[in-house]
Amino acid sequence: MTEVVGNRLTITATVKSSRDGREILTANVWERVE
């Protein structure tokens, strides 16, 4: 899921661990520069 609040963009996703296959929640936070 992608959400934009002000100049901040957050991408959250569920990925499978390459080690044991378990699901892991990831959050990538980005700041607008252009």
Place this chain on the structure above:
Amino acid sequence: MIRHLLLGVILVSCLSLPQPAPAQDLQSSVVGVWKLSSITRKDPQSGEVTNSYGEQPVGYLVYTKAGRVFAFLVGSDRKPPDKAEPSDSERAELFKSMVGYTGTYRVEGGKVSSGQMLPGISLGPGSIERK
């Protein structure tokens, strides 16, 4: 009187806080160049949160108006190779600390979804499988 004034200040403060972009504006709000701030991973079972690419990962994400997305990022703990031509083990370590992908995206129902990702371009551990 002071109570009303205080409530007014709180109300104005809340109204001025950044709010999530409405669904119809999401397309225009994602277009641009974004610099990576952090990447965290949370294990739902243990609740443990980790900075999977170090404390200060570096990267950029670009969404174009035409519906293309490009992303590339590297971890903050990358060790540069000793020589201009990295050894196989150095290549493997460098690969582990990077993510790159490109393809198309679309906005539907207030959500940004990955479209067609360029085959063979999505690189890096954990970078390919996005739901």
